Amino acid sequence: MSGPAEYYQRDRERHPPAYTRDYKTSVARSPSKALISLQQSVSEVTGPVFGHNDIDPIDNDLIHNYAKPGESPIGERIIVHGRVLDENGRPVPNTLVEAWQANAGGRYRHKKDTYLAPIDPNFGGCGRTLTDENGYYFFRTVKPGAYPWRNWVNNWRPAHIHMSVFGTSFSQRLITQCYFEGDPLIAQCPIVKTIPSQDAIDSLIAALDMNATVPLDSIAYKFDIVLRGRRSTLFENRLEGN
């Protein structure tokens, strides 16, 4: 009688618009015409499936996945953990979460990053994992540093980890950034402020989670990610006479 249907439409008033004057790079990279709204077909409700053959267990441990044997990166040792949920509050199991970040000094291991702070020889800066059957994931890493970027003359990004999530359909595909509780740079950042509401900004700030810390080892932050939810068909099949 009932079954899964389309995903709820994206709340475009909660996401940043394409054109955001104070994040200057968006000015020439934002479509000027309205998006065309598409009722979902099989092309949109399907998406890539990943499994444990695709990744290795060490991939979610940024403290060890690049370090030389017996060494580890400089920085505050942290655990970032949480669940991937959908808008219905259900966990999204077995979905790929990818993360990337600067090192503790705010420098990326990227040939295009020329910031003064040094590369850490023991830090790659990327990780990936699959959520478990409860939608749960975690990374171990060092807390990224703030870094300057060219927008206005003097802009600094708050400490952040970039996160990429798939869900079960291409329509749920999402890239976002995880910020950290208590960082005064969050309120100043033109990229953060592309998001129109404080409530939505707050949903990107990971909470200090003392219960999840490992005493004498690592401090923890909780960061849940919510992907689009899915309708049930309810009565529609009856209209079809099925």
Add this chain to the structure above:
Amino acid sequence: MVQRLDYLKETPSQTAGPYVHIGLAPGAAGFDIYRQELGWDIAGPNAKGERIRVEGVVIDGTGNPVKDVLIEAWQANAAGIYAHPEGGGEVEDGFRGWGRVITDFETGEWGFDTVKPGPVRARRKLGSGPLHPPAHANDDWQGRADEAHHDMAPHINLWIVARGINIGLNTRMYFEDEGAANATDPVLNLIEWESRRPTLIAKQAGMRDGVQVYRFDIRLQGEGETVFFDI
């Protein structure tokens, strides 16, 4: 006051930033870290159908190529089946139908190798009964909208992220040599402005090493702006 609805709200998007490659294509950022990077082989060795190459450049509103973009592709196999539990059936071993490419940092050119997808079943027309026998119990979701009855023409779904793109852009790439199928495609026909439809159609750009090359340039803004969808 009324009762609260207990839905959660989707996490807001943020730009992928200039260093997206570290996370999603670390080899391009300049270092090896994983046993294997994901997304470089879309079709796998066993996929049936015509091998093709797709190339292009993403152009910004000033007319210049965007040199730090990342594109993901999602497509059906040559039989029109997606590699997904609701994709309509079985696919060849090793066919994932998903890939990701980055642009050349100097030129902005990108390209990927794959197989040409087949036509894909469309949503079915309200009250018309099943257009296709359900291949899978989860086909239920197809059954409501009053839309065109035809299969969708062969297409590759694309998702574009970069520094300066605040939320990933969704578009579709169709094929120049599928004129008849394109003419009845329900998504192309949904685009009210006929002059914008060609922005979604890749052009044949000759053969290379025995493989048909298609050219698909994406214009983010302004003259000839590519059609982007809210899916």
